[in-house]
Amino acid sequence: MSTIENDRLEDEQARVDRITSLIRKRIAELSERTGGIHGEIVDIRRNFWDDVTVNFEDSAETAETYASMKQQAELLSERERSHRVMTEQLSTLERLKSTPYFGRIDLIEEGDQDGKPDVIYLGVGSLLDDSGEHYLIYDWRAPVSSLYYDYGPGPVAYKTPAGEISGEMTLKRQYIIRGGVIRSMFDTGVTIGDELLQEVLGKGSDAAMKSIVATIQQEQNAIIRNERARLLIVQGAAGSGKTSAALQRVAYLLYRYRGVLTADQIVLFSPNPMFNSYVSTVLPELGEQNMNQTTYQQYLERRIGRDFEVEDPFTQMEYTLTAVSEPDYPSRIDGIKLKSSSNYMKLIDDYTAALGHKGLIFRPIKFRGRPLISSETMTEQFYSLDRSVSIPNRLRMLRTWLLKELTALSKLERKKKWVEEAIELLDEETYAEAYQHLRKKNKFNENSYNDFESERDYLAAVVVQEKFKKLRSRVKRGVFLDVPAIFKQLYEPDTALGIEGAKEWLPDNWEGIRSYTVSRLADGIIPYEDATPYCYLKEKLEGFHTHTTVKHLFVDEAQDYSEFQYRYLRKVFPNSKMTLLGDFNQSIFAHSGSGEIFHTLNTLFEPEDTERITLMRSYRSTKQIVEFASRIIEGGERIQPFNRQGPEPTLTSAAQADELPALIASKCRSLSDSGYESIAVICKTAEESRRLSEELAEKVPHLRRIEKETVTFEKGTVVIPAYLAKGVEFDAVIIANASKDIYFRESERKLFYTACTRAMHELHLVYAGERTPFLAKK
Numbered sequence: 001m002s003t004i005e006n007d008r009l010e011d012e013q014a015r016v017d018r019i020t021s022l023i024r025k026r027i028a029e030l031s032e033r034t035g036g037i038h039g040e041i042v043d044i045r046r047n048f049w050d051d052v053t054v055n056f057e058d059s060a061e062t063a064e065t066y067a068s069m070k071q072q073a074e075l076l077s078e079r080e081r082s083h084r085v086m087t088e089q090l091s092t093l094e095r096l097k098s099t100p101y102f103g104r105i106d107l108i109e110e111g112d113q114d115g116k117p118d119v120i121y122l123g124v125g126s127l128l129d130d131s132g133e134h135y136l137i138y139d140w141r142a143p144v145s146s147l148y149y150d151y152g153p154g155p156v157a158y159k160t161p162a163g164e165i166s167g168e169m170t171l172k173r174q175y176i177i178r179g180g181v182i183r184s185m186f187d188t189g190v191t192i193g194d195e196l197l198q199e200v201l202g203k204g205s206d207a208a209m210k211s212i213v214a215t216i217q218q219e220q221n222a223i224i225r226n227e228r229a230r231l232l233i234v235q236g237a238a239g240s241g242k243t244s245a246a247l248q249r250v251a252y253l254l255y256r257y258r259g260v261l262t263a264d265q266i267v268l269f270s271p272n273p274m275f276n277s278y279v280s281t282v283l284p285e286l287g288e289q290n291m292n293q294t295t296y297q298q299y300l301e302r303r304i305g306r307d308f309e310v311e312d313p314f315t316q317m318e319y320t321l322t323a324v325s326e327p328d329y330p331s332r333i334d335g336i337k338l339k340s341s342s343n344y345m346k347l348i349d350d351y352t353a354a355l356g357h358k359g360l361i362f363r364p365i366k367f368r369g370r371p372l373i374s375s376e377t378m379t380e381q382f383y384s385l386d387r388s389v390s391i392p393n394r395l396r397m398l399r400t401w402l403l404k405e406l407t408a409l410s411k412l413e414r415k416k417k418w419v420e421e422a423i424e425l426l427d428e429e430t431y432a433e434a435y436q437h438l439r440k441k442n443k444f445n446e447n448s449y450n451d452f453e454s455e456r457d458y459l460a461a462v463v464v465q466e467k468f469k470k471l472r473s474r475v476k477r478g479v480f481l482d483v484p485a486i487f488k489q490l491y492e493p494d495t496a497l498g499i500e501g502a503k504e505w506l507p508d509n510w511e512g513i514r515s516y517t518v519s520r521l522a523d524g525i526i527p528y529e530d531a532t533p534y535c536y537l538k539e540k541l542e543g544f545h546t547h548t549t550v551k552h553l554f555v556d557e558a559q560d561y562s563e564f565q566y567r568y569l570r571k572v573f574p575n576s577k578m579t580l581l582g583d584f585n586q587s588i589f590a591h592s593g594s595g596e597i598f599h600t601l602n603t604l605f606e607p608e609d610t611e612r613i614t615l616m617r618s619y620r621s622t623k624q625i626v627e628f629a630s631r632i633i634e635g636g637e638r639i640q641p642f643n644r645q646g647p648e649p650t651l652t653s654a655a656q657a658d659e660l661p662a663l664i665a666s667k668c669r670s671l672s673d674s675g676y677e678s679i680a681v682i683c684k685t686a687e688e689s690r691r692l693s694e695e696l697a698e699k700v701p702h703l704r705r706i707e708k709e710t711v712t713f714e715k716g717t718v719v720i721p722a723y724l725a726k727g728v729e730f731d732a733v734i735i736a737n738a739s740k741d742i743y744f745r746e747s748e749r750k751l752f753y754t755a756c757t758r759a760m761h762e763l764h765l766v767y768a769g770e771r772t773p774f775l776a777k778k
């Protein structure tokens with residue numbers, strides 16, 4: 001790498017000046033034109049009807065009226081389209097104004113006659129010259145731009161939709177341009193230079209994640225531009241840029257498949273609601289719309305919310321961390337493992353198959369407190385249907401039958417006494433309507449008795465129909481199938497054991513698992529580990545609600561999902577490619593075991609459609625922090641720190657636990673005095689975090705406690721449980737209590753590691769008594 005002499009710098013600055021003044025000129029022109037078009041749109045909307053000749057007198061006039069309306073509507077939509085395009089162009093220009101580009105490559109394409117290199121500049125959008133033929137700046141996602149990320153000077157090749165192009169790269173240069181001024185520039189090899197990364201990574205953390213387009217590394221680029229794999233599994237060390245790569249990948253895909261793929265066809269599953277706010281600015285910064293973001297919990301709630309209260313994964317987590325001495329603890333932990341496995345999915349498959357012959361439970365259709373159609377009648381009707389027909393289809397047939405039954409029953413109902421009373425209570429308007437209706441239909445024959453009868457019949461029909469509406473709509477929605485009861489039935493003493501072959505593999509303490517589950521379900525709560533099996537059973541019975549329009553599914557913190565959950569996602573997103581990004585060293589949930597999930601996904605897609613990429617280099621934290629944290633986990637020595645220097649992490653002990661808050665408060669103050677704007681005090685659990693934040697409240701100004709419901713990520717000093725800090729980062733981290741009595745079980749090692757790896761610049765640990773065994777003594 002070399003810095004560049006002054007005269008080159010002058011030339012380069014002169015080009016930046018030319019480009020920025022062109023950008024400013026274009027912004028001025030476009031703003032004026034956009035303003036003009038906006039005015040026209042307002043005018044057209046306001047005067048729409050003035051410019052349309054409305055005449056419906058005869059068919060010719062009517063046709064003309066429609067033609068004239070159509071013409072106006074087309075004019076309006078054409079103006080609106082132009083306005084949209086211009087607004088987009090304007091926002092690209094605005095993005096380029098202060099930093100028009102960040103990189104340059106000089107390329108001699110194979111077969112070029114003159115042997116002179118094409119000079120290609122890369123930025124966060126493209127810019128054409130006035131002729132519209134030559135690119136002054138290429139979008140970082142253009143095919144040729146991949147050279148910048150994948151090669152150093154020398155022979156190169158890149159793919160275009162028309163085939164591969166090869167050539168010779170004679171120069172690769174990076175710039176730091178701010179406010180239209182080149183702050184520095186470097187010529188570099190394959191790796192995008194340390195200087196730029198040092199500058200970006202050395203800064204304070206933000207309330208929002210930043211885009212990394214100027215410094216994407218080769219191995220990250222492989223993730224971003226991967227188009228072949230249907231299942232892309234990324235295993236990456238803490239801070240290796242998995243989330244960053246995922247977001248740039250979304251931006252890349254939206255560019256590469258513009259016109260075919262839209263942001264709402266991409267879904268990102270994120271670890272908690274706060275994370276949504278943390279990553280929400282990256283795509284807009286790159287000129288793209290945000291994809292759909294949700295948490296798996298929100299997804300489950302949408303599916304199950306009416307049937308049970310769904311326990312969230314954080315409550316499950318608190319239980320696994322704090323309820324160790326409760327009698328049902330071992331059963332629950334075994335249950336969590338069992339219910340995450342593909343074996344359990346098979347059990348549900350077998351259970352459903354058996355339900356095809358017997359065992360479905362129906363809710364009686366009740367009306368005014370008495371059963372109109374009993375569950376026995378429904379059961380009989382259902383099982384009388386052809387058994388070779390699938391359950392969802394038989395339920396559809398049952399639904400049609402029920403609707404017919406309801407029609408017949410509604411006729412009988414009209415004779416009931418309550419109807420008589422209801423008719424008397426009808427308002428005058430309904431009476432008048434009845435009269436009009438019957439007159440129109442010539443139902444009156446001037447015989448007052450018959451006329452009275454006709455009117456009564458009609459009104460009875462109106463009354464009953466109104467009351468039956470709700471019943472019919474419940475039947476249409478399929479509410480007659482009692483899925484919660486069918487699910488509970490699986491946990492009756494003999495059901496699961498009665499399924500062929502299940503006895504052989506169900507765990508020895510199935511009885512404990514079973515009775516724990518029964519007691520939770522009886523309270524109307526579905527444990528987190530049961531929620532996906534429940535959805536799966538429900539959809540197997542009712543038919544799958546698939547999201548067929550979704551083309552790409554991204555799962556961040558992918559190690560936190562179970563095999564069952566992945567197989568379920570695969571079924572409900574059948575047309576979707578999947579990008580899973582995770583770190584088995586951060587597997588903190590009981591169901592994720594030691595992260596073996598990454599190895600069990602081989603059969604989710606065909607092997608030839610599955611690709612794996614490993615990221616070993618960690619960018620978030622200083623070298624000192626990465627080296628410190630890596631010693632906590634097995635194999636940590638393979639993680640490569642990026643060479644950014646900072647102070648060594650500190651370990652401070654207090655004689656007594658009650659001295660810790662004062663120690664933490666003084667650390668918070670001194671970190672804040674050193675200028676750090678985001679400081680996290682990380683606790684093990686929500687309970688510890690609640691207690692500590694009360695103790696710190698008076699000692700640390702503006703302290704905020706992050707809870708699982710927190711939806712916005714902001715700067716400042718926060719107290720947070722480790723599992724909620726997943727995926728996010730802070731300038732400085734204080735581990736609230738690294739004592740042996742807090743972090744001691746092997747299952748907590750990864751949680752402890754996750755907490756330490758949230759720090760970018762400084763890491764401090766405090767403890768009382770003995771320190772956690774995870775910190776090997778130096």
Ligand SMILES: Nc1ncnc2c1ncn2[C@@H]1O[C@H](COP(=O)(O)OP(=O)(O)OP(=O)(O)O)[C@@H](O)[C@H]1O
Pocket residue numbers: 197200201210212215216217220236237238239240241242243244245583619620726727728729757
């Ligand atoms: N190529 C890069 N250029 C600049 N910054 C980068 C690059 N790659 C990663 N970073 C920075 O490193 C930090 C960590 O990145 P990110 O959060 O994407 O990592 P991660 O692998 O998802 O981490 P974790 O698993 O620990 O949550 C972020 O601040 C990100 O901006």
